[in-house]
Amino acid sequence: MKKEEIKIPSYVIEVIESLEKAGFEAFVVGGCVRDMLLGKEPKDWDIATNAKPEEILRIFPDSVYENQFGTVGVKIKTDANLRMKCESTNDESEGKEKTEIVEVTTYRIESKYSDKRHPDAIKFAKTLEEDLSRRDFSINAIALKFSIFNPSTSLRTSFKFSNNFQFKNAQLKNTDYEIIDPFGGQNDLKDKIIRAVGKADDRFNEDALRMMRAVRFSVQLDFTIEEKTFEAMKKNAKNLKYISQERIKDELEKIILSPAPARGIELLHETGLLQYIIPEIEVGYGVTQSHHHYYGPYNTVYKHLVASLEKCPSEKLEVRLAALLHDIGKPKVKRGAGENATFYNHEYVGAKMAARILTRLRFSKNVIDKVELLVKSHMFYYNVDEVGEAGVRRVIRKVGLENINDLIDVRIADRLGSGVPKAVPYKLRHFKFMVEKVSHDAVSVKQLKINGDDLMKELKLEPGPKIGAILDVLLMKVIDEPKLNTKKDLLKIAEDLNKEDFASLRNQAKRKIEEEIKKEEEFMKKKYWVE
Numbered sequence: 001m002k003k004e005e006i007k008i009p010s011y012v013i014e015v016i017e018s019l020e021k022a023g024f025e026a027f028v029v030g031g032c033v034r035d036m037l038l039g040k041e042p043k044d045w046d047i048a049t050n051a052k053p054e055e056i057l058r059i060f061p062d063s064v065y066e067n068q069f070g071t072v073g074v075k076i077k078t079d080a081n082l083r084m085k086c087e088s089t090n091d092e093s094e095g096k097e098k099t100e101i102v103e104v105t106t107y108r109i110e111s112k113y114s115d116k117r118h119p120d121a122i123k124f125a126k127t128l129e130e131d132l133s134r135r136d137f138s139i140n141a142i143a144l145k146f147s148i149f150n151p152s153t154s155l156r157t158s159f160k161f162s163n164n165f166q167f168k169n170a171q172l173k174n175t176d177y178e179i180i181d182p183f184g185g186q187n188d189l190k191d192k193i194i195r196a197v198g199k200a201d202d203r204f205n206e207d208a209l210r211m212m213r214a215v216r217f218s219v220q221l222d223f224t225i226e227e228k229t230f231e232a233m234k235k236n237a238k239n240l241k242y243i244s245q246e247r248i249k250d251e252l253e254k255i256i257l258s259p260a261p262a263r264g265i266e267l268l269h270e271t272g273l274l275q276y277i278i279p280e281i282e283v284g285y286g287v288t289q290s291h292h293h294y295y296g297p298y299n300t301v302y303k304h305l306v307a308s309l310e311k312c313p314s315e316k317l318e319v320r321l322a323a324l325l326h327d328i329g330k331p332k333v334k335r336g337a338g339e340n341a342t343f344y345n346h347e348y349v350g351a352k353m354a355a356r357i358l359t360r361l362r363f364s365k366n367v368i369d370k371v372e373l374l375v376k377s378h379m380f381y382y383n384v385d386e387v388g389e390a391g392v393r394r395v396i397r398k399v400g401l402e403n404i405n406d407l408i409d410v411r412i413a414d415r416l417g418s419g420v421p422k423a424v425p426y427k428l429r430h431f432k433f434m435v436e437k438v439s440h441d442a443v444s445v446k447q448l449k450i451n452g453d454d455l456m457k458e459l460k461l462e463p464g465p466k467i468g469a470i471l472d473v474l475l476m477k478v479i480d481e482p483k484l485n486t487k488k489d490l491l492k493i494a495e496d497l498n499k500e501d502f503a504s505l506r507n508q509a510k511r512k513i514e515e516e517i518k519k520e521e522e523f524m525k526k527k528y529w530v531e
């Protein structure tokens with residue numbers, strides 16, 4: 001690859017400079033080198049050195065060393081860098097104390113991986129080449145050596161303030177560096193290839209998660225996985241079962257948020273990895289769909305789910321997960337065969353399955369709850385001539401106004417993932433219009449113009465469940481007639497409701513809710529939303 005000018009933050013240079021002054025080697029390594037050579041901004045910085053952890057700690061006393069892998073977290077305060085190494089700057093952050101963490105790792109070689117996750121023992125190596133030989137892929141096994149003390153380069157005048165990095169640090173701009181690339185990583189970057197270092201079987205037996213990392217790098221960088229590496233992934237896919245769900249979740253999340261998440265799912269399927277991550281998706285591989293799906297390009301549940309993810313218009317994790325999992329319940333509820341098969345209540349079954357899947361993968365409760373809600377609600381019925389403002393208010397009440405746009409994005413993904421040409425037909429545009437129109441109407445008890453304190457004060461009620469029952473009935477009436485949402489009108493209705501016993505009030509609210517659920521289910525049974 002052509003040798004380009006490289007910029008490196010001053011706090012990284014300070015670490016390298018300190019190690020070299022103490023008589024040790026220091027190289028920038030790993031993903032940050034890959035990103036720099038690709039013209040991308042590194043997210044973090046890693047340095048490899050022949051200094052042992054205890055020697056690193058003596059050079060940087062405030063560092064953190066809490067692992068058994070020889071990695072020391074070196075803390076560098078960036079305000080000092082700016083004051084000492086910038087000739088001049090008008091940056092507003094000058095003088096503000098910020099601490100950066102640079103991971104400094106002693107050269108190491110590793111022994112057998114009995115658990116397919118961690119080396120049985122860590123042994124420190126003597127050379128950088130030995131250290132690079134243990135890394136996963138050739139594009140991550142490149143190191144850079146900066147000639148900081150080259151007499152032809154004045155350290156002080158080489159620093160120029162730049163806004164290119166998030167923390168606006170002084171940076172060394174330098175073309176005087178050496179690339180150490182024993183495994184052809186530069187050529188693989190140029191050819192856009194993911195290739196294992198050395199024998200792919202060895203690398204994947206050391207840490208089975210590397211197979212998911214290969215998929216992740218492929219979809220993040222738009223690279224192709226080299227044939228022998230790909231075959232080794234298929235051969236060793238079963239070893240993924242030894243990896244913790246937390247680590248699998250982290251890689252899956254990065255795949256889902258990548259520029260090509262659907263291709264990532266396809267690669268996981270083709271290598272056999274998907275069955276150890278979300279086997280429920282694999283179940284839908286041969287399950288044919290019905291009606292409008294039956295003759296389309298995505299005529300199986302598996303194809304439809306992958307296509308829906310591919311065409312999802314949102315970049316949000318929860319929405320993409322919902323697009324991938326929205327019909328996950330179809331294989332369980334399928335009745336009949338051919339184009340007239342039915343999948344009644346698949347959204348409710350699918351919502352529970354999605355929650356179990358994401359819980360198993362250790363996603364956060366917020367993510368799980370949001371995906372479950374979107375999957376459960378994705379079949380909401382809306383037809384211009386059949387569903388009025390009250391119906392729209394009920395949808396909003398069910399999913400929350402803050403989730404409506406995300407629900408629409410799942411609907412769009414579902415439509416396009418069915419092979420229909422138009423993402424947003426007239427009735428969906430009309431639904432958006434109606435949502436905006438009724439967005440200020442009351443759809444929850446909190447939006448009523450009276451509350452429990454008002455009822456206790458005006459009706460002389462004691463605290464208790466009867467107050468909640470009255471408010472529930474009032475909300476149902478306001479959803480049908482928003483103009484009733486005034487304190488005067490609601491108090492008048494509440495006076496009449498207060499004359500009824502508690503059981504009657506609860507039955508009124510329950511009956512009203514059941515009527516709406518039944519009406520919605522009848523709509524869905526009569527006609528799918530896809531025209």
